[in-house]
Amino acid sequence: MMAAQVIRPARLLSRTAHIVPGQLRVTELTFEVPLNHSNLSAGNLKIFGRQVTKHDTPIVPRTDSELEEYHRRPYLVYLEGGPGFGNREPQDHQLTKTALDRGYTLLLLDYRGTGLSTPINQPHLATLGGPQQQADYLKRFRADSIVRDAEAVRLCLTADYPETHKKWSIFGQSYGGFVALTYLSQFPQGLREVFLTGGLAPVKRTAQEVYTALYKKVIQRNEAYYRKFPEDVERVRKVAQYLDEKSPLLPGGGEFTVERLLGIGLCLGMNGGLDLIHSTILKLAMDIEQFGFITRAAGAAFEGLVPFDTNPIYAVLHESIYTNGPGLASDWAAHGVGKTLAESEPGLSWLSSVPQALDYSSSSSSTNQQPLYFSGEMVYPAHFDCYPELKDMKETAELLAKYDDWPRLYDLDQLARNEVPVYAASYVEDMYVDADFARETAKAVRGTKVFETNVMYHGALRAKTDEVLGQLFKLRDDTLD
Template sequence: MAPVVARLVSQSKPYLVPGKLLVKEFWFEVPLDHDNPDGTTKLKLFARSAIKYERPIVEPSPSEVEQRPYLVYLQGGPGMGTSAPQDSPLSKYMLDRGYELLMLDQRGTGLSSTISANTLETIGSPQEQADYLKFFRADTLVKDSEAVRLCLTKDYPAEKKKWSTFGQSFGGMMTLTYLSFAPEGLRECFITGGLAALDKGPGDVYQATYRRCIARNQAYYKKFPGDVAAVKWIAEKIIELGGEKGVPLPAGGFLTVRRLMTVGLNFGAHGGVDRVHSYVTRMKADLDQFGKFTRYTLNELEQDNVWDTAPIYTLLHEPCWCYGPGVAGRWAAERVGQSLEEYQWLQADWAGPASLGEKPLYFSGEMIYPFHFETCSELIQLKEVADILAEFDGWAPLYDMRQLGRNEVPVYAASYNDMYVDPDLARVTASRIRGIKVFETNVLFHNALRSNPDDVIPQLLKLRDDTID
């Protein structure tokens, strides 16, 4: 079947933003199901493009405007929208090389048919909502991207119809899907922190990432040894103040010991250890002075990470690792964690912080648990939907090993000391992609593209521009 071409709904006039960027806004329409393009359900996709603008002596006419090859940014997550072009580190490095940067909000994120509890309500029952969400994984996101590419480049010369991609984290996983099933649309691919395992289900992936998470906890407590006792004391106070349900949070969720442990997601990013220590310091100060937590502290904790604002992140996190038919999540993070001594707090009969003796409480990392849907205000409304998706095992394939093994698209990747995407598994993935070049470092973390772009993007461009010999 011929690929779907997105319908261009509207395109704004270019406008200038600081940084000498000329930006345009686009709205596209695509079908919910690309295999049934004539179906009644359509989605709107939003994107911004940017080029470097140098004010000429004489403004060119529309017919003289150069058609630049596109570089599309594939966002991390899943579930996050893209930033404005002027806020992206790619603008600094890539626009001078002649690209037009496209920041496309993936379906369900940003302004593209946004997913939330109240927008899902219009879909129908929990089962109907789950069936709808099955169209929001990487396999369909690649089809959306191809549909947009075919729309934008329909009048381009053949040598400019292909586009380049830059995939961060989940965007790197999406790149691997793109290389598997639609390589004809790709000129080259950049990947940062996204060389995901190709044939490991959620259980195997979490076995690896829990080990990385334990190591980051050890680094945290080595840096802040006083937090060993402080975290356990705070946990006892949460139980005392909140009872069985937890301490009410400002937006309607609940602070429990388990939810507190999820702030360890920060450990995978630069500055994350200090961020968690700041939380512990503030919570301890509140309890010392007032015997309870202040509104400011509870608000900070509730807003930490994206549990309520990007529900796709939790709903489709384990399905991201379900690489094909027969693989289901079934709350793998909880099952694996319950088998580890460091994560006794995941067990239903856990005796509480005092039972640990001198041992610390270990924070979790990029793991999704059923209790998210009991403690986060937005997710409480989606618990039944999450359970349905957790049991589903009819997922479409995400990768084609044979195609990756004969890949002809240039691929340049950065692999880090990563708590989210295990570097050992990343090496195996890289070995399966023909022609890939990898910059590997143990001194950068998962968010280095944003926190340390000067240490990442030039290295990838060296791989692109130079030869290894």
């Protein structure tokens, strides 16, 4: 079992409100929390959030008691995917309308290190010292620290609330679901209900097991891509050949390598991902064909597809989300599993442990031409050579990959006796969260109700908002005979 921890309420530093189109009242909140909740002398961080309520003008002005009740509606806290991403503006958020219509106050919290919550960036890390000091600092930015921040904020915001309103609901998308399961493990007493979309984390699996499963889905998505766009077999190889021979730079200053090109496979598992990758490849190939180089417009568009430079936590801490406890090191699991697969899967030959010069020569009339497979949500050591923001973090990332004394993220005993209702949407064709492992987790968390579908992808919350939210609230509100 995980040891219980007493959390001090966060300190509210600022609160400002304004009205935005859509009849939304947005209150911007800044809090102070400890860097290390177990060592209050280790320094502090700022946590930023936006509280969203409906702005209306009632026909009959509310009394003071009615106004107080209106502004003390129960909270629904949205936990963003990632790791490493802050929240979008409330008026652009898919959850805003549903949350407000159902009587919640929506809270969009940026995790520590993301958005406006003391964001991680290389220049700031450099002020902390060398790679070891930077690694020690980054160890405080996983889900175990994130949920302590959230609980501290809850204690602050609900300090004068009636007991019936002190608990709050949480909604975790993707990695946000991982965070939600950590919250259920550590502070279930603070939770009323939990909603998950594509976020049933593989709580019983190692990083190596996770990537072994995920590569299978990545290969399937590559096969689907080349079935839809068979002409891109040759295009991708020609672009890769150009990169291999010319070693060009992208507009942001990073090296445009073959590994970086194939990394846009990150998009393969999202709604519209196949078409997005095709459009990108088409533009790159046509630039090379027409001009003999890649234009700034094409290069800049490409850079935005994999946000390692702007959201470095996404790269440097990604594999650590699968290390649940001491004795487990991530050890570049995606790369290790990929190298093994490359021995039998020609499409992944670029990951081979014994690199050989790729033979890009081909004839458009060839029927046996082997496509180069894109990777998925995988981080490789080579990424720390071609992204400017990551270059100076390479030694730090190596230390984190070898670190094997991580605290536990999940308490399986606590999850097995869980009493907080959990409502989850799970996607059979999910390329980022293996469906079999998701089913395993649903069984491991007592009281979980699941809507499972094979006609939606990981980003369905954004692509098919009404359908997903409708199914989740049916799980909560409807009755099964």
